[in-house]
Each structure stands twice: as structure tokens, then as C-alpha cells.
Amino acid sequence: MTASRTRMSPDARRRQLIDLGIAMAGERPLETITIEAVAEAAGVSKGLIFHYFESKADFHLQVVREQAQGMIDRTAPREDVTDVLEVLRSSVSAYVDYVSHKGNAFIGVIRGAASADPDIRGVADRTRAVMSERILERIPEMGIERSPSTELAVAGWMAFVEETLVRWLADPVTTREELIEILVGALPLLSQLVGDTVGTIEQLH
Structure with a gap:
């Protein structure tokens, strides 16, 4: 449905256009959204x-940035919970609901890493970095030392979560609650497996 033309401030108009892009991206792939x-x-006119926005690519980039920020905000750790596993469960639950x-x-956000546009790839990478850092800041509370090996494990876990969620979206073979526990x-x-493996290797040397 076409909206009737109304006068808006520049900020309000830009906000409207981005919001429309976000709404459309919730219904179909971003790359299919035309100016x-x-x-x-x-x-309004295309002009x-x-x-x-400088181009269609710039418009798509702003939409992805907004989507990524929304995902980051939605999954922020709860400040009223102290147990690290409950913090993780709360964030994962919010992630699944998002x-x-x-x-x-x-x-659109997580597949941005495979985009031909380096700016969109950058958004995807920064989003993962923010979410990974949240975990790494609290991982010592699980009795696991932060190290390059555990950072690698967390990166692998993030990839596991993303791929599992993509598959679950297409074919929800488990309940929401079962998925969260997995x-x-x-x-x-x-993380513990990686830590144990590194410790064993160090002992052998």
C-alpha cells in the first residue's frame, strides 16, 4: 500500500525510510528490496x-546496521541476574525470540559476512564481536580462563548458534525451550573441552 505524501523533517523522513526498509527486510531478503x-x-519519489542515501547499497547498509543494533540491544545481558549461566540463558532466550x-x-545480518559489500560484512563481523565479547567478559565465572583458545571456542559456538537457528527457522524440530537448553x-x-585439550598438550610438552 502506498503511503500518502506528507511533509516531514529530514530526520523524520530518513527514519521513516529506514523503518520501511527494516519492515520489508523482515518479509523478504534484503537484496530484493528496491528503491x-x-x-x-x-x-515519495525515487529521487x-x-x-x-547515496545509493541502493548505502540504503541496504543502513538497514542492516539498524537490524544489527536491534539484535545487540535485544540480547543485552540482564543486569539483575548474577549467575553467569542464567545471564547466558536470558540472552540466548532473547536471541531465539528475536x-x-x-x-x-x-x-540478513548474520549472512552479511558472505556479502560482496565490505561494509555489510563489517557490520556482521562487528555484531559477532560485540556478542562474543559479552561472553568472554564473563567466561571466567564459569571456571574457564580466557585465552586465545577459549576465544576460538566462543567464536565457534557463535557459528554453531547461528547455523542452528537458521535450520530451526526452516524446520523447528524442537521446542523453543529445548533449543535454548541445547x-x-x-x-x-x-569451552571446557578446549581448555582441557590445551592443558593436556602443554603437559605433553
Whole structure:
């Protein structure tokens, strides 16, 4: 449905266009969203959109940035919980709920690492870095020392979570609660396994 044209401040108009892009990206892949479709939905000319964004690629980048920030904000650790595993469970639960409601948006962000656009790849990488750092800051509370090896394990866990969620979106063979327990339980096991393996190798040397 085409919106009727209304006068807006530059900031409000830019916000409107990004919000339309985010809404569309929740329904279909980002790369299929055209400037023409956004212009029609906003009730403005295509030329006006290029007043706010340098190109279609720039518009897509701003949409991905907003999606990524929304995901980061939604999964922020709870400050009223002290037990590290409960903090992790809370964040993973929020992550799963975000994915349940914004599947295409989630896929658009995490698949950004494979994008041909280096700026979109950068958004995906920074999003992972923020979420990984949250875990690494608290991992000593699990009795696991932070080290290059555990950083590698956390990066691997993030990839496991992402791929599991993509598959679950396509075919939810487990309940939400079962999925959360799988994801939460995998992190301390993987990190501890890496720590034990490194310790054994060091003893052998």
C-alpha cells in the first residue's frame, strides 16, 4: 500500500525510510528490496530517497546496521541476574525470540559476512564481536580462563548458534525451550573441552 505524501523533517523522513526498509527486510531478503518499492511505500519519489542515501547499497547498509543494533540491544545481558549461566540463558532466550519474530532480518545480518559489500560484512563481523565479547567478559565465572583458545571456542559456538537457528527457522524440530537448553549447554562444554585439550598438550610438552 502506498503511503500518502506528507511533509516531514529530514530526520523524520530518513527514519521513516529506514523503518520501511527494516519492515520489508523482515518479509523478504534484503537484496530484493528496491528503491522503487521503498519509494512507493513511502509515497515519495525515487529521487527523494537518493537525497538521503547515496545509493541502493548505502540504503541496504543502513538497514542492516539498524537490524544489527536491534539484535545487540535485544540480547543485552540482564543486569539483575548474577549467575553467569542464567545471564547466558536470558540472552540466548532473547536471541531465539528475536529470531522467531524477525527471521529474515536475523539471516540478513548474520549472512552479511558472505556479502560482496565490505561494509555489510563489517557490520556482521562487528555484531559477532560485540556478542562474543559479552561472553568472554564473563567466561571466567564459569571456571574457564580466557585465552586465545577459549576465544576460538566462543567464536565457534557463535557459528554453531547461528547455523542452528537458521535450520530451526526452516524446520523447528524442537521446542523453543529445548533449543535454548541445547545452545546454552553447548558453550561451557565446548569451552571446557578446549581448555582441557590445551592443558593436556602443554603437559605433553
